[in-house]
Amino acid sequence: MERESTTYHQTDETKIRTLFEDLLEDWGRGDGEAYGSRFTEDADYVSFDGSRTKGRDEISASHQQLFDKWLKGTRLTGRILSIEFPHPDVALVHATGDTIMRGKTKPSPERHSLQTLVAVKRDEEWRFAAFHNSRVRPIDSFRGFLLWAFTDLLWKALGREKEAAHE
Numbered sequence: 001m002e003r004e005s006t007t008y009h010q011t012d013e014t015k016i017r018t019l020f021e022d023l024l025e026d027w028g029r030g031d032g033e034a035y036g037s038r039f040t041e042d043a044d045y046v047s048f049d050g051s052r053t054k055g056r057d058e059i060s061a062s063h064q065q066l067f068d069k070w071l072k073g074t075r076l077t078g079r080i081l082s083i084e085f086p087h088p089d090v091a092l093v094h095a096t097g098d099t100i101m102r103g104k105t106k107p108s109p110e111r112h113s114l115q116t117l118v119a120v121k122r123d124e125e126w127r128f129a130a131f132h133n134s135r136v137r138p139i140d141s142f143r144g145f146l147l148w149a150f151t152d153l154l155w156k157a158l159g160r161e162k163e164a165a166h167e
Contacts, residue, residue: 013083015126016091016119020080023128027076032064040120046132054063065146078115089127093117097133105112110138 019038026035036059039045045053053059078097085091095115098107118130139145 009085012085012091012121012126014081016093017080019119019126020078020093020095021127024076024078030067031059032067035063036060040122043128044130048133054089075100077107089121091119093119120162
């Protein structure tokens with residue numbers, strides 16, 4: 001039984017790794033629909049900036065807008081750090097994500113992220129049901145603290161302008 005379970009997880013792990021690689025390739029092609037197809041119909045997606053998108057269609061549409069404008073010509077690289085199976089049809093995936101901006105050959109260090117994904121198997125096919133992306137910004141030094149403090153002040157200042165515009 002142990003051997004069968006291990007083989008089962010190895011096969012599923014391979015499928016999940018392929019799903020993740022396909023997601024990266026879809027980004028590189030700027031194909032929002034293909035990117036969104038890697039998610040369940042009711043997927044929950046949280047971007048690095050804390051914005052939340054719900055559902056495959058919205059994930060596809062919002063990413064196509066990004067690919068057509070702000071992220072045009074970019075590539076996403078990453079690697080899976082771990083896959084755990086709390087249930088045979090559910091996998092918790094931790095990965096890295098890095099963006100290579102248009103015209104560049106290396107990822108931009110300021111765009112380095114850690115990602116948490118939940119993959120689910122339905123009808124023998126794996127899809128991501130949840131995705132959470134966090135930029136790596138450790139506060140483990142004075143420099144890190146200054147970065148956080150500055151961005152918080154900047155956000156506060158811009159947020160006030162936004163609030164005033166809505167009044």
